[in-house]
Amino acid sequence: MSKVVTLNEFILDRQAEFPFASGELSRLLSDIAVAAKIVSRDVRKAGLVDHILGAHGNTNVQGEEQQKLDVVADEQFIKAFENGGEVCGIASEENDDYVAFTSEAAKKGKYVVLFDPLDGSSNIDVNVSIGTIFSIYRRTSDLGSEATLEDMLQAGDKQIAAGYVLYGSSTMLVYTTGCGVNGFTLDPSIGEFCLSHPNMKMPETGRIYAMNEGNIDICNPGIKDYVKYCQSFENDKGAPYSGRYIGSLVADFHRNMIKGGIYIYPGTTTSPEGKLRLLYECNPLAFIAEQAGGLATTGFDRILTIKPERLHQRVPFFVGSKKMVEKAMSLMQ
Ligand code: AHG
Ligand code: MN
Ligand code: MN
Numbered sequence: 001m002s003k004v005v006t007l008n009e010f011i012l013d014r015q016a017e018f019p020f021a022s023g024e025l026s027r028l029l030s031d032i033a034v035a036a037k038i039v040s041r042d043v044r045k046a047g048l049v050d051h052i053l054g055a056h057g058n059t060n061v062q063g064e065e066q067q068k069l070d071v072v073a074d075e076q077f078i079k080a081f082e083n084g085g086e087v088c089g090i091a092s093e094e095n096d097d098y099v100a101f102t103s104e105a106a107k108k109g110k111y112v113v114l115f116d117p118l119d120g121s122s123n124i125d126v127n128v129s130i131g132t133i134f135s136i137y138r139r140t141s142d143l144g145s146e147a148t149l150e151d152m153l154q155a156g157d158k159q160i161a162a163g164y165v166l167y168g169s170s171t172m173l174v175y176t177t178g179c180g181v182n183g184f185t186l187d188p189s190i191g192e193f194c195l196s197h198p199n200m201k202m203p204e205t206g207r208i209y210a211m212n213e214g215n216i217d218i219c220n221p222g223i224k225d226y227v228k229y230c231q232s233f234e235n236d237k238g239a240p241y242s243g244r245y246i247g248s249l250v251a252d253f254h255r256n257m258i259k260g261g262i263y264i265y266p267g268t269t270t271s272p273e274g275k276l277r278l279l280y281e282c283n284p285l286a287f288i289a290e291q292a293g294g295l296a297t298t299g300f301d302r303i304l305t306i307k308p309e310r311l312h313q314r315v316p317f318f319v320g321s322k323k324m325v326e327k328a329m330s331l332m333q
Pocket of ligand 1: 093116118119120121122212247248249250275
């Protein structure tokens with residue numbers, strides 16, 4: 001039997017590979033893992049809290065109102081970042097503006113974290129997989145000062161690390177620091193993330209496509225052509241692909257990481273920039289996809305080179321197996 005490698009052991013072993021290895025990034029990744037375990041626990045009892053405890057007036061023992069899980073997750077991660085001492089500020093999908101931490105310790109933090117605390121919110125109430133997505137950058141502002149908007153608006157190719165947590169049939173944490181992608185599964189009996197998917201590679205091609213086809217008539221004609229191609233006997237596989245759409249980007253992305261596939265959330269006539277957020281969803285998953293040998297584009301341009309202009313900026317998103325993304329792009333006008 002081979003030895004179990006926990007996430008913390010793995011992080012420490014890999015620290016030396018890292019150009020600015022002073023331990024702060026390692027501590028930050030460990031803080032994320034602790035927050036992820038707490039959120040995972042809350043996700044696992046979501047139905048109980050809503051339907052049993054919530055029936056008594058929706059307040060907990062401290063008299064606080066029961067909160068929606070995405071607010072709970074947001075607060076849990078912010079707490080971890082604010083008190084960890086490595087992070088000077090954050091931006092989250094759940095907050096209108098970025099948050100610059102004001103404590104002296106936090107102002108000395110080297111990093112900013114941008115994150116989607118709970119991805120796939122519409123799946124919370126129906127017991128379908130959801131996730132957390134995060135992206136870490138070195139600050140560009142001076143150490144010792146408060147974080148600035150410029151710290152948050154860096155292009156994706158400046159990311160130091162990125163990852164996601166999938167609260168699925170098991171809880172997994174997958175991350176990259178730019179030296180490949182590794183996946184860890186939470187063993188609830190020992191409360192540790194254990195290395196289960198070393199050096200993850202996205203298959204070069206696959207036969208699964210994921211998109212909300214309800215939007216097909218309001219998409220660029222290139223998308224219609226690509227979906228027709230996926231459904232045709234004349235495609236590269238000689239048989240129709242399978243359509244799979246969970247509606248939680250993390251879960252659709254994770255499946256494609258393992259089995260090969262493409263995920264598309266295109267611009268539409270009603271939302272030309274699509275739905276997904278560049279800073280909290282597309283950049284971190286694009287970094288992971290590229291590190292695993294996949295591709296991530298807007299249908300025309302590489303996601304990671306976009307210079308963000310706004311915190312909540314949206315972009316069309318094509319991500320997954322390299323050959324599939326290339327084929328979809330070749331049909332875009
Ligand atoms: P969030 O729950 O963080 O707002 O993100 C939801 C996103 C993504 O996870 C999912 O793939 C997509 O929205 C689903 O959108 P549609 O319902 O429009 O298909
Ligand atoms: Mn999301
Ligand atoms: Mn969300």
